[in-house]
Amino acid sequence: MDKVEEELGETKEAISSQQQESIEDEIGDLLFAVVNLARKCKIDAETALQSATDKFVARFNRLEDELKTRGRKLGEVELAEMDAIWNDIKANTQRRTSNVQR
Numbered sequence: 001m002d003k004v005e006e007e008l009g010e011t012k013e014a015i016s017s018q019q020q021e022s023i024e025d026e027i028g029d030l031l032f033a034v035v036n037l038a039r040k041c042k043i044d045a046e047t048a049l050q051s052a053t054d055k056f057v058a059r060f061n062r063l064e065d066e067l068k069t070r071g072r073k074l075g076e077v078e079l080a081e082m083d084a085i086w087n088d089i090k091a092n093t094q095r096r097t098s099n100v101q102r
Contacts, residue, residue, distance in 0.1 A: 007033040055093075062089045 007030040014026040038045035066085050067077060074082075 001037065003033045004030070004037055059086065059089050059093065 007026065011023070011026040011030050014022040017023075035045040038048060063082065063085055064074065066089070067073060
């Protein structure tokens with residue numbers, strides 16, 4: 001965990017420098033540290049990333065569906081409204097997941 005935090009700090013510094021090559025290098029180091037953390041936790045990093053990606057896509061699809069229900073499109077909506085809808089979707093998903101686990 002300490003290495004992930006160290007690499008995150010270095011990534012923040014690189015982003016502040018606005019030097020693309022440095023940012024890419026530090027993000028690579030951060031990703032490597034996170035993969036190593038997953039390995040130490042006996043988690044397959046690729047499987048965890050795929051699961052997170054699937055969850056994101058499902059939530060994004062629900063966001064688009066909600067906007068359609070409201071007669072809106074992605075390009076027409078302020079970020080704050082999209083964030084509010086996203087947070088509602090996320091909260092509802094977490095509630096359903098915790099109800100299923102009971």
